[in-house]
Amino acid sequence: MATYLDGILDAHRRNASRDDRSFVELRDLAESVPSPASLRAALEKPGLSVIAEFKRRSPSKGLLNETIDLSKMVLDYVEGGASALSVLTDEEFFGGSTGDLVTARSCTSIPILRKDFTVDERDVCDAKIMGASAILLIVAALDDQELTTYSRLGADLELDVLVEVHDEHELLRALRLDNPLLGINQRDLRSFDVDHDRVLKLIEMVPSSVVTVAESGITTSEQARVLAQAGVNGVLVGEMFMRSPDVVSAVESLSSLQARQRGRVVNR
Numbered sequence: 345m346a347t348y349l350d351g352i353l354d355a356h357r358r359n360a361s362r363d364d365r366s367f368v369e370l371r372d373l374a375e376s377v378p379s380p381a382s383l384r385a386a387l388e389k390p391g392l393s394v395i396a397e398f399k400r401r402s403p404s405k406g407l408l409n410e411t412i413d414l415s416k417m418v419l420d421y422v423e424g425g426a427s428a429l430s431v432l433t434d435e436e437f438f439g440g441s442t443g444d445l446v447t448a449r450s451c452t453s454i455p456i457l458r459k460d461f462t463v464d465e466r467d468v469c470d471a472k473i474m475g476a477s478a479i480l481l482i483v484a485a486l487d488d489q490e491l492t493t494y495s496r497l498g499a500d501l502e503l504d505v506l507v508e509v510h511d512e513h514e515l516l517r518a519l520r521l522d523n524p525l526l527g528i529n530q531r532d533l534r535s536f537d538v539d540h541d542r543v544l545k546l547i548e549m550v551p552s553s554v555v556t557v558a559e560s561g562i563t564t565s566e567q568a569r570v571l572a573q574a575g576v577n578g579v580l581v582g583e584m585f586m587r588s589p590d591v592v593s594a595v596e597s598l599s600s601l602q603a604r605q606r607g608r609v610v611n612r
Contacts, residue, residue: 348536349484349485352434352437352461353461353463353485355436355437356434356461356463357463357464360463360464360466360467363464363466365466367465367466367469370466370469370470370473371465371469371497371501373469373473374468374469374470374472374473374501375472375501377472377473377475379472379477379502379503380449380453380455380456380475380476380477381453381454381455381477382455382477382504383395383428383455383457383477383478383504383506383525384504384525384555385455386427386428386454386455386578387427387428387525387555387557387577387578388555388577389427390602390603391599391600391601391602391603392568392571392572392576392577392578392579392598392599392601392602392603393427393428393557393577393578393579393599393603394424394425394426394427394428394578394579394581394595394598394599395426395427395428395429395430395457395557395578395579395580395581396421396424396426396428396429396430396581396582396585396595397429397430397431397432397459397580397581397582397585397586398412398414398417398418398421398429398430398431398432398440398444398448398582398586399430399432399438399439399440399459399582399583399586400412400432400438400439400440401438401439402437402438402583412586414444414447414448415447415451417585417586417591418447418448418451418452419451419452420591420592420595421585421591421595422451422452422454423592423595424591424592424593424594424595424596424599425595425596425599425600426454426595426599427454427455427578427599428454428455428456428457428477428578429448429452429454429455429456429457430456430457430459430580430582431444431445431448431456431457431458431459431476432444432459432460433445433458433459433460433474434459434460434461440459440460442470442474445458445474445475445476446474446475449474449475449476455477455478455504456475456476456477456478457476457477457478457479457480457506457580458470458471458474458476458478458479458480459480460479460480461480461482461485462479462480462481462482462485462486462494463485463486463490465493465494465497467479467494468494468497468498468501468503469497469501471498471503472501472502472503476503477503477504478498478503478504478505478506478525479494479498479503479504479505479506480506480508480527481494481495481505481506481507481508482508483507483508483509483510483514483517483518484508484509484510484514488517488520491507491517491518491521492521495507495521495522495524496522499522504525505521505524505525506524506525506526506527506557507521507524507525507526507527508527508528508529508559509526509527509528509529509546510528510529510532510542511546512546512549515528515546515549515550519550519551519554523554524554525555525556525557526550526554526555526556526557527556527557527558527559527580528542528543528546528547528556528557528558528559528576529542529559529560530542530543530558530559530560530561530562531559531560531561538560538561539561540561540567543558543571543574543576544570544571544574547574547575547576552575555577555578556575556576556577556578557576557577557578557579557580558571558576558578558579558580559579559580560580562579562580562581562584563583563584564584565597565598565601568581568597568598568601569601572601572602572603572604573603573604574604575603575604576603577603579598581598
């Protein structure tokens with residue numbers, strides 16, 4: 345049975361197959377773009393780091409906010425204490441665009457994660473060119489060779505790489521990469537269901553040296569507090585903020601939380 349993820353990936357791979365731009369030329373252009381602030385550095389600071397996401401809609405929830413002003417939203421995120429931003433650039437399924445990330449970058453100097461489905465080396469180059477600080481690699485969407493290739497290219501372009509996992513098997517694959525930022529997504533991208541215990545289960549397997557981010561399904565400060573106490577370095581939150589009538593206060597309610605330092609775990 346086809347899933348949300350299957351349909352999204354098929355569309356992105358079709359688009360990549362039709363892309364006739366030269367990778368070498370794109371890489372050269374990307375290398376010439378100054379590197380923005382580091383997402384890793386933001387996540388390694390004391391306290392719970394908040395990655396505030398700008399997402400117009402999602403396949404499971406539909407339109408989140410039809411009157412949103414991106415520039416004002418970014419400024420509210422920064423005022424509320426967000427450590428970084430996440431900006432959706434997928435147009436077909438999430439209503440985002442490259443222009444959204446470019447606009448966000450023009451409003452702030454804090455790190456920005458390009459939130460999209462990376463399926464081609466040119467996607468990595470595009471992220472650097474549009475002003476992103478980091479790219480997302482979804483383990484469920486990529487084979488080991490793709491994970492290694494895109495991760496190394498990101499590092500070569502001075503982009504941080506957030507590697508997203510959903511289960512133990514994907515976690516073990518991600519930990520084979522060289523010093524990844526690890527995102528544990530509580531939303532199953534095949535069914536779009538949320539499991540609020542997923543981070544709590546998987547983080548016990550993660551070495552303390554690995555920077556971790558809890559993603560998806562975080563809609564209250566209490567949920568974020570539980571994750572902080574479990575030892576995540578940061579949380580990536582979108583819907584809670586996009587639907588809030590007071591964005592600054594909503595961000596502040598999470599950015600004021602303290603994260604517990606995790607004990608060292610032996611690599612498996």
